[in-house]
Amino acid sequence: MTEVSATDLVVLKDVNKHFGALHVLQDIDLTIARGEVVVVIGPSGSGKSTLCRAINRLETIDSGHITIDDKPLPAEGKELARLRADVGMVFQSFNLFAHRTVLENVTLGQIKVRKTDKKAAEEKARTLLDRVGVGNQADKYPAQLSGGQQQRVAIARALAMDPKVMLFDEPTSALDPEMINEVLEVMQQLARDGMTMIVVTHEMGFARSAANRVVFMADGRIVEQATPDQFFSNPRSDRAKDFLSKILHH
Amino acid sequence: MNLRKTAAAAFAVVALTASATACGKSGSPSGSTTPSAAGGSSAAAALPTYAVKTGVKLSGSKTWDRIEKNGKITIGVKADQPNLGFQDPATKKYSGFDIEIAKMVAADLGFGEDKITFKTIQSANRETAIAGGQVDYYVGTYTINPERQKQVSFAGPYFVAGQDLLVKKGSSIKSKDDLKGKKVCSATGSTSIQRIKNGPYGAKPVEYDAYSLCVDNLISGQVDAVTTDDAILKGFAAKYPDQIQVLGKPFSEEPYGVGLLKGDTAFQDAVTAALKSHEDNGDWKKAYDATLGKSGVTAAIPPLDSSS
Amino acid sequence: MNVLLDNFALFREGFLGTVELTALSGAIALVLGVVIAAFRVSPVPPLRYFGAAWVTLLRNTPLTLLFFIAVLVLPRLGMNTWSFFQLAVLALSCYTSAFICEAVRSGINTVSLGQAEAARSLGMTFTQTLRLIILPQATRTVLPPIGSLLIALAKNSAIAGGFSVFELFSVQKTLSEQGYNIFLIFLWVAIAYLIITFFISAVFRFLETRLAVAR
Structure with missing residues (x-):
């Protein structure tokens, strides 16, 4: 994995976005350093998913700047495609390619985007599938796998591109409770390996144990940023206190 | 088959541009391309009028029984052949040599123009229209040939085309x-x-x-x-x-006949007789001169064949 | 009198004429339809406008009128080296492509947005996303309507018979001109069309079941 360095990998500056009358991202300033694991939490509708999706331009922004590795996000086209290949994304609903086998899901990007030859791509795919614990499912179709297995394949698919940063958009929200841990374990391993990660999640346990920093969002704004210990034991803002009291009493 | 109709409508559009370009190419003044109206032309010979017979009676003719019951006569014709069998798109009036032949026959059967219904029948549907009684007889560039004679009877020929x-x-x-x-x-x-x-x-x-x-x-x-x-x-x-x-x-040689119900010899004889009398009294020639004759080509009356 | 046996060569020629028209126009319409559908969902506005204009224009123009334009107007605008067959294929394939485009587009819309997002976030370009991810998944939903469109195309090709292309409908006209019983002619012409349309249905049923198994 890449050497942990202090340089900034992902930088958002004055980012604003509207959905019609709704101001979903308001003056967002956020910097993520290489090797850092940032967990974004907040009530639903706070804009945290939009923030995550804006980083690889699945959502466009109205104003502001986003740079990845010092390069500004280009407009739609080949340039953007190249940049997206460096940004891994894991979705809430897995989004594995339904008409391709598990193995093909992991090799397709390598072969078509990275132009890796098929043999090398398969070798790498099998290694990654083993690493996330679904190596024996390589020849099945996604629909034949459980949700937890599918999400682990999705992580392997993103890792196969050797991304500089991984985005996780509520990766466990669509999972049955007994499958959440198998996915979180994979993510924790990744974090330990030094992967730069931006994780939108409701899993406070993961935030506590794996995050370097917690970003709390509400109503389209970043309300509070702190280390997990600080945030969970001593939140400064009322919104964060209110939010924590609701979810921790469950 | 409404393909023809759509085609005709679309053609009207195309024809406008077509005749315009044609003018330019031939270099002739635009006035000369105006089509002379089919029928009702004053320059050429006037159309004859036919004396309507009264008290006509035919026995043993299915066609006649139907005509008598309806009180009018229905004649199948063509509508897209100028000066032969043509329907004016605006006035819906039919005109042409075949139409005149149809009128002559009707007059001898006792039916004036006001008691004739013309029906446009495409070539492909002629036999079925006659056999099915949709028309009492058919006058429309209908060449007498053996294959057709298996399905319909003919009176004529009243004209030999080629x-x-x-x-x-x-x-x-x-x-x-x-x-x-x-x-x-x-x-x-x-x-x-x-x-x-x-x-x-x-x-x-x-x-x-x-x-x-x-x-x-x-x-x-x-x-x-x-x-x-x-x-x-x-x-x-x-x-x-x-x-x-x-x-x-x-x-x-294309001998044109009047198509009628197969085996209705009484009616066939009546139509043949009607053609004969109008050929003899000069109506045929007058009708020809007022229609096809305008092209400048003359034509002779062919001998009727009673065995058709 | 046996219409079919007496005129077998004529029927054969007409049948092959209809088959050639259908096969060639169908192939071109499929390619064109998919390309125009891609235009319609593309992120490039001019391509989208072009696709929308293509569909609106061709889908809403009566086929007969398109034939008039292809056969009577285009030669006057310089396409005078094209044969009637080629002009007929042009009219039929452009017309059918508009319908195929819309069928394909509706198929594209049935594939969940997440599939495209996943492909794009892997770094695939628009064309790669469409070709590798969206279209293969849209195929199964798109097959039945495309089968129907190709059957419609086989029948629509009859209009070419009125524009100097020899096909099944010209057989009907030729034979009824010769005085054969119109019902018998139509019967055999209808059977010939049925053979073609049954063949198309069978091919598409086969493709559907094959795709169902592959899943």
């Missing part, structure tokens, strides 16, 4: 022997185009659903000749006398 060629004035085509490599247009599947295809002419056949399209293409220069029965060609030539002409060298 396959001929319609060309632009000044064309290098002087006879059917000049057709090598030329584009020759006729109706899809027609006997005329079969003859051009199978004969030793070396022409390139072009087939459209309507003769009017062929004539349009002839005037615009997309085809070099139009071929079918000279009677039909004369009708078009009479419409655009300054631009196109019939060669007048027919190379087949």
Whole structure:
């Protein structure tokens, strides 16, 4: 994995976005350093998913700047495609390619985007599938796998591109409770390996144990940023206190 | 089959542009391309009127029984052949030589113009319309041939047409022997185009659903000749006398008959008698002169064949 | 009198004429339809406008009128080296492509947005996303309507018979001109069309079941 360095990998500056009358991202300033694991939490509708999706331009922004590795996000086209290949994304609903086998899901990007030859791509795919614990499912179709297995394949698919940063958009929200841990374990391993990660999640346990920093969002704004210990034991803002009291009493 | 109708409507649009370009090419003043209205022409010989007989009675004729019951006569005709069987799109009135023949016969059966209903019947539907009683008889460039005689009876022939060629004035085509490599247009599947295809002419056949399209293409220069029965060609030539002409060298014989219910000999005899009397009293010639005769080509009355 | 046996060569020629028209126009319409559908969902506005204009124009123009334009107007605008067959294929394939485009587009819309997002976030370009991810998944939903469109195309090709292309409908006209019983002619012409349309249905049923198994 890449050497942990202090340089900034992902930088958002004055980012604003509207959905019609709704101001979903308001003056967002956020910097993520290489090797850092940032967990974004907040009530639903706070804009945290939009923030995550804006980083690889699945959502466009109205104003502001986003740079990845010092390069500004280009407009739609080949340039953007190249940049997206460096940004891994894991979705809430897995989004594995339904008409391709598990193995093909992991090799397709390598072969078509990275132009890796098929043999090398398969070798790498099998290694990654083993690493996330679904190596024996390589020849099945996604629909034949459980949700937890599918999400682990999705992580392997993103890792196969050797991304500089991984985005996780509520990766466990669509999972049955007994499958959440198998996915979180994979993510924790990744974090330990030094992967730069931006994780939108409701899993406070993961935030506590794996995050370097917690970003709390509400109503389209970043309300509070702190280390997990600080945030969970001593939140400064009322919104964060209110939010924590609701979810921790469950 | 409403393909024809749609085609005709669409053609109206195309024809406008077509005749406009034709004007420019031939360099003739625009006034000369105005088609002379079919029928009702004052310059040519006037149409004859026919004395309507009274007290006509036919026994043993299914057709006659139906006519008598209806109190009117229904005649199948064509509507797209100027000066032969043509319906004015605006007034809906039918005119032409075949229409006159139809009227003559009706008059001798005791029915004046006010008691005639004309019905446009496409070539393909003639036999079924006659056999099914949709029309009492049919007058419309209906060539008597053995295959058809298995399905319908004929009275006539009242006219003998022959396959001929319609060309632009000044064309290098002087006879059917000049057709090598030329584009020759006729109706899809027609006997005329079969003859051009199978004969030793070396022409390139072009087939459209309507003769009017062929004539349009002839005037615009997309085809070099139009071929079918000279009677039909004369009708078009009479419409655009300054631009196109019939060669007048027919190379087949197409005896036209009045189509009627198969085996209705009483009715067949009555129609034959009617044709005979109008040929003898000069009506036939007057009708011809006022319609097809406008093309400048004369025609002779063929002998009637009672055995048709 | 046996219409079919007496005129077998003619029927054969007409049948092959209809088959050629259908096969060639169908192939071109499929390619064109998919390309135009891609235009319609593309991120490039001019391509989208072009696709929308293509569909609106061709889908809403009566086929007969398109034939008039192809056969009578285009040669006057300089396309005078094209044969009637080629012009007929042009009219039929452009017309059918508009319908195929819309069928394909509706198929594209049935594939969940997440599939495209996943492909794009892997760094695939628009064309790669469409070709590798969206279209293969849209195929199964798109097959039945495309089968119907190709059957409609086989029947629509009859209009070419009125424009100097020899096909099944010209057979009908030729034979009824010769005085054969119109019902018998139509019967055989209908049977010939049925053979073609049954063949198309069978091919598409086969493709559907094959795709169902592959899943």
